Amino acid sequence: MCAHPSCVSDDVVTYEQLKDMMSTGSVQLFDVREPDELEAGFIPGASNIPLGDVEQALRLNPDQFRERYGVPKPGLEDSDLVLYCQRGIRSLTALESAGDLGYNNLFDYAHKQQNSS
Numbered sequence: 001m002c003a004h005p006s007c008v009s010d011d012v013v014t015y016e017q018l019k020d021m022m023s024t025g026s027v028q029l030f031d032v033r034e035p036d037e038l039e040a041g042f043i044p045g046a047s048n049i050p051l052g053d054v055e056q057a058l059r060l061n062p063d064q065f066r067e068r069y070g071v072p073k074p075g076l077e078d079s080d081l082v083l084y085c086q087r088g089i090r091s092l093t094a095l096e097s098a099g100d101l102g103y104n105n106l107f108d109y110a111h112k113q114q115n116s117s
Contacts, residue, residue, distance in 0.1 A: 011095070012110045013082060018043075027080040028071065029109070030054075032094045037086065043109075047071045051090040055097045077104045084109035 013021065021027035022045055029046040031038065038048060047069050049057045057065065058073075065073035074081045081103055083091040091108045098106055 011107050013107045014110065018082060018109050021080055021082065027082050027107075028074045029082045029084070030094075032083055032085045032090045043084070046084070049094075051085070051094055054094045055101065058098055058101050058103065074103065076102050080105045080107060082107045082109050 018027070018029075022029065029043060031042050031046045031048045032051045032054060033048070034050050035048060042048070049069060057069065060068065060073065062073040065071075081098060083094045083098070083106070085091045085094075088108060088110060095106050095108055
């Protein structure tokens with residue numbers, strides 16, 4: 001879980017919670033894996049910001065962010081920000097970086113912890 005004070009204690013979202021968040025449009029979803037890892041699959045609607053670029057990306061102004069990533073820059077408090085990777089380690093590191101920059105409403109998608117049915 002995110003150790004940063006801005007992260008809430010229940011900052012891990014399940015598959016069902018993520019589906020609900022995405023259906024209401026109240027979330028921005030970012031995959032923090034490297035671009036070549038996306039060939040193995042990705043969540044539709046997610047944008048890719050590799051872990052090594054997260055801090056710099058979140059420091060961009062909104063126009064630069066949109067130009068580079070093709071989506072609006074998340075606001076510090078105006079929407080839920082969900083990050084994920086392959087195993088959850090990089091996404092937690094990215095959550096800490098975002099928290100250090102003042103972002104709130106941070107969540108980690110724990111897709112590997114879910115049972116597949």
